[in-house]
Amino acid sequence: MSPVRRCSRTACGRPAVATLTYVYADSTAVLGPLATYAEPHCYDLCAEHSERLTAPRGWEVVRLSDPSAPTRPSGDDLEALANAVREAARPQDRGRDGRGSGPHAADPMEVARRGHLRVLRSPDS
Numbered sequence: 001m002s003p004v005r006r007c008s009r010t011a012c013g014r015p016a017v018a019t020l021t022y023v024y025a026d027s028t029a030v031l032g033p034l035a036t037y038a039e040p041h042c043y044d045l046c047a048e049h050s051e052r053l054t055a056p057r058g059w060e061v062v063r064l065s066d067p068s069a070p071t072r073p074s075g076d077d078l079e080a081l082a083n084a085v086r087e088a089a090r091p092q093d094r095g096r097d098g099r100g101s102g103p104h105a106a107d108p109m110e111v112a113r114r115g116h117l118r119v120l121r122s123p124d125s
Contacts, residue, residue: 028059
């Protein structure tokens with residue numbers, strides 16, 4: 001017996017990536033990440049069949065996202081990364097007391113700095 005679970009669709013031998021379960025009482029088909037183990041009342045589907053899944057008229061398809069699946073970065077993520085790089089590249093002025101006189105001198109959140117790492121104080125304290 002193969003350790004890799006295969007798609008439940010007839011004549012499809014691709015590896016399964018999702019599990020389909022029906023909730024008959026609610027007329028709902030639930031498609032989620034591949035279940036931990038195979039159950040007789042669930043159907044394992046490959047990527048192609050899980051993307052093309054449709055339900056009968058009057059039924060709802062609920063697609064649960066896989067939290068372990070890699071997600072594509074959003075525009076906000078890329079902008080935050082660019083801002084962090086700009087911030088790290090900005091030169092910092094340091095005065096005699098080590099706190100500096102630049103724009104970050106009055107920043108009450110930064111307690112200490114070691115290289116590119118900063119120790120931040122909690123906003124509550």
